[in-house]
Amino acid sequence: xxxxxxxxxxxxxxxxxxxxxxxxxxxxxxxxIGLVLGIILGLVAAQIGPVAETDxxxxxxxxxxxxxxxxxxxxxTLLKALVPPLIFLAIVTSIANLRNVTNAARLAWxxxxxxxxxxxxxxxxxxTLGVVxxxxxxxxxxxxxxxxxxxxxxxxxxxxGLVPANFLGIAGKAGxxxxxxxxxxxLQILVISIAVGIAVLKVGEKAEPxxxxxxxxxxxxxxLLWWVIRLAPIGTVGLLGNAVAxxxxxxxxxxxxxxxxxxxxxxxxxxxxxPVLLKLNGLSVGSFFRGVWPATSLGFVSRSSLGTMxxxxxxxxxxxxxxxxxxxxxxxGATTKMDGCAAIYPSLAAIFVANxxxxxxxITDYLLIVLVSVLGSAATAGMTGxxxxxxxTLSTLGLPLEGVGLLLAIDPILDMGRTALNVxxxxxxxxxxxxxxxxxxxxxxxxxxxxxxxVIQAEETAEAQGAPDAAAEAGESTEAGDSSEVADGxxxxxxxx
Numbered sequence: 442x443x444x445x446x447x448x449x450x451x452x453x454x455x456x457x458x459x460x461x462x463x464x465x466x467x468x469x470x471x472x473x474i475g476l477v478l479g480i481i482l483g484l485v486a487a488q489i490g491p492v493a494e495t496d497x498x499x500x501x502x503x504x505x506x507x508x509x510x511x512x513x514x515x516x517x518t519l520l521k522a523l524v525p526p527l528i529f530l531a532i533v534t535s536i537a538n539l540r541n542v543t544n545a546a547r548l549a550w551x552x553x554x555x556x557x558x559x560x561x562x563x564x565x566x567x568x569t570l571g572v573v574x575x576x577x578x579x580x581x582x583x584x585x586x587x588x589x590x591x592x593x594x595x596x597x598x599x600x601x602g603l604v605p606a607n608f609l610g611i612a613g614k615a616g617x618x619x620x621x622x623x624x625x626x627x628l629q630i631l632v633i634s635i636a637v638g639i640a641v642l643k644v645g646e647k648a649e650p651x652x653x654x655x656x657x658x659x660x661x662x663x664x665l666l667w668w669v670i671r672l673a674p675i676g677t678v679g680l681l682g683n684a685v686a687x688x689x690x691x692x693x694x695x696x697x698x699x700x701x702x703x704x705x706x707x708x709x710x711x712x713x714x715x716p717v718l719l720k721l722n723g724l725s726v727g728s729f730f731r732g733v734w735p736a737t738s739l740g741f742v743s744r745s746s747l748g749t750m751x752x753x754x755x756x757x758x759x760x761x762x763x764x765x766x767x768x769x770x771x772x773x774g775a776t777t778k779m780d781g782c783a784a785i786y787p788s789l790a791a792i793f794v795a796n797x798x799x800x801x802x803x804i805t806d807y808l809l810i811v812l813v814s815v816l817g818s819a820a821t822a823g824m825t826g827x828x829x830x831x832x833x834t835l836s837t838l839g840l841p842l843e844g845v846g847l848l849l850a851i852d853p854i855l856d857m858g859r860t861a862l863n864v865x866x867x868x869x870x871x872x873x874x875x876x877x878x879x880x881x882x883x884x885x886x887x888x889x890x891x892x893x894x895x896v897i898q899a900e901e902t903a904e905a906q907g908a909p910d911a912a913a914e915a916g917e918s919t920e921a922g923d924s925s926e927v928a929d930g931x932x933x934x935x936x937x938x
Contacts, residue, residue, distance in 0.1 A: 468674075472742050475677035482509060482678065483685025509682035516676025519669045520748040523662055527747060528630045529637075530659040531772040536638025537652050538765045548878060552770050555870040556778045557815050562714050563780040563866075564814040567706050567788035568807055576699035576789060577796025605629040631776050663751045670739065670752070677742045684853040696851050699793050703855050706785040707862045715869055722873050725887055732760040732889040733868045740864035744856045749864050750775040757868045760889050761882030762875045770874065774867030779830070781859030781866075784814045787834040794835060794844030806838050813837050 466474070486509060491501035502510065539545035606629065641648040716726040736753040743749055754771040758764050788810050795802050813834045835842055875881035 468671075469738065471674035472677060472738060475674035475742070476681060479509075479678040479681030480685055483682040486682065486686035506683065506686040509679045509686060512679025513676060513681075513683050514679070516669075516672055516679060517745075519672070520666075520743065520745050523666050523669065524745075524747050525630055526658070526662050527666065527750065528772070528776065529634045530655050530662060531750065531768075532631060532634035532776075533638045533641065533655050534652070534659050535769040535772045536635065537641045537648075537655075538768050540642050544878065548766055548769070548874065551874050551878065552773065552870060555874055556774065559714075559718070559780055559866055559870060560778075560784045560815050561811065563706075563710050563784035564788045564811050566709050566714070567702075567785040568792070568810060570702045570706050571789045571792030574698055574702055575792070575796050576696075576702050577793040577798075605633050628776075666748065666751055670743070670748070673739060673742045680742075680744070680853060681857075696848065699789065699848070700851055700855065702789050703786060704858055706789065707781055707858050710780055710785065711862055711865060715865070718869065718873060722876050724872065724876055728886055728889040729760065729869070729872060732756055732886075733865055736864045736868060737861050741857045741861040744853070744860045746775045746779070746860055746863045746867070749860070753864045753868055757871045759885075760868075760872055761885035762871050763880050763882075766875060766880060767871055770871040771867055774870060775864075778867045778870065779859075779863045781862035782856075783830045785862070786855065786859055787830050788814060790831050790844075790848055791834045791838055791840060793848070794840050795838070797844060797847060798841055800840060802838070809837050810834060 482505065486503060486505040489503045489505060492498070492503050494501040498507070539548070641652065715729075719726050719729055733756055736749055736756045739752050740746065740749045746753075750771060753775065754767050757767045757771055762770075791810055792802065794800075795806075813830075831845055831848075832842055835844060872881065872886070876883075
């Protein structure tokens with residue numbers, strides 16, 4: 442395959458990735474630089490210290506902390522702005538895509554079954570670590586840090602929250618200054634989307650014009666999301682920098698055992714449990730991790746399963762999972778499949794809170810943690826943070842909800858790892874189910890190579906434009922260490938011996 446470029450293709454490459462064209466920096470390295478720069482600027486901001494509190498600056502944050510917070514907030518806000526239409530369009534379209542699949546019902550329940558299996562294993566890992574290490578005992582965190590979350594996750598709140606307040610799942614709240622802020626309930630949007638998707642299947646041919654509109658709208662929203670994702674390195678600087686500046690390493694030190702437990706648990710699931718499941722299903726471990734890497738790394742920096750969803754679906758399809766199934770499993774997983782946020786983290790957090798307040802936990806309590814993790818993961822609804830799932834777990838066990846405040850200081854640091862595990866698990870289930878149902882393209886899966894964000898984005902653009910050779914003309918290389926590997930422009934990696 443020729444990798445020569447034409448002037449027009451070079452111009453296209455520069456438009457798609459100006460920073461790489463100018464500085465020769467790939468997206469993966471941009472993210473790593475953002476992580477390092479965020480830590481450095483956060484430490485500098487912490488050294489500067491607070492300033493005098495004013496009406497405009499009630500927290501006394503210095504200029505650098507304020508700047509980092511603003512950058513991170515803008516990035517997350519842009520992601521959140523695209524989430525409501527993304528959920529609705531993706532779920533409706535994915536359900537509609539199953540209308541031509543003969544074993545659609547079987548694929549659906551098998552997907553949910555594997556969601557539950559991986560969640561069960563993950564929560565077992567979390568409980569085991571919590572029982573062995575007792576993270577809440579002798580913790581350095583101060584009792585004054587306790588505070589109940591404003592977002593509660595009781596079972597009644599969860600059940601009533603399933604009922605949409607309006608068709609868009611959007612709610613308004615008046616502030617003390619008279620301003621009105623809008624928020625959305627991702628779980629309600631999910632329920633609406635499933636209902637509309639099923640209605641589309643029932644209506645049949647008369648719904649085809651509607652599907653054409655939703656399909657086109659989904660392409661547009663995903664393109665907007667790709668543009669926001671390009672800002673991930675900058676957003677990482679703000680998010681991580683603000684976390685370090687606001688809480689520093691002191692908070693991590695105070696919650697050291699808990700922090701280590703969470704990351705050790707996630708690494709066990711990622712590097713032990715997932716490989717074992719892949720091997721048991723006759724799948725190459727190396728091919729999977731090479732293929733899923735772009736989604737895993739993007740989930741780490743974005744802290745949003747929904748924001749990462751287009752990337753997760755793309756890498757899953759590139760590993761040989763049929764589009765008609767991937768477009769159903771990944772959107773569903775992005776809202777309900779959370780091995781990090783809904784299994785490992787809440788189980789360890791519940792044990793931490795119980796240890797901190799001196800509340801003994803029995804076998805029944807541990808079984809309740811398992812039940813909540815397997816059945817209640819939809820409460821997290823795919824956005825950043827796992828507070829709702831944590832409060833749901835604490836309320837089920839009868840533990841003080843004020844314990845949530847004890848852990849908020851390090852939540853941004855933990856959320857990066859949680860989301861990375863979430864999106865990896867979502868792709869894993871899709872691959873395993875496709876393999877077991879004999880719809881996985883085994884040749885494509887085995888030939889999967891580690892690739893870059895640029896290659897994936899180029900191929901997505903080429904496919905949308907109906908120009909399969911555009912990606913090859915761009916001459917984009919894979920991530921560092923695989924610089925000789927170039928996409929062939931077909932949406933799949935070339936086979937290798």
